[in-house]
Amino acid sequence: MKAIKFPDDFTKVPHKFIPGTYQYLYHYNDDNKNRISIVGGALGLGGDGVKTFEMWDTKHMYDPQRHMSIDDINEWLTNPPEGMVD
Secondary structure (H helix, E strand, C coil): CCCCCCCCCCEEEECCCCCCCEEEEEECCCCCCCEEEEECCCCCCCCCCCCCEEEEEHHHCCCCEEEECHHHHHHHHHCCCCCCCC
């Protein structure tokens, strides 16, 4: 995967299911099936949406990373888990 940085390389959109919440999306491999989603700020999400966020990707969707700082997210993006699609 090319080097990406949060939030610069992500698209910020209103969350489809949680009113008043934004979702940051990044699609990799030129399709809509492989993506990274970063959210926060709503009850039940693992982050406040300002300083901490919840992140998951389609390859690790059953293991969301909760309460990650922007630095934590960018470290994860720099060194993704094994199995991340290139």
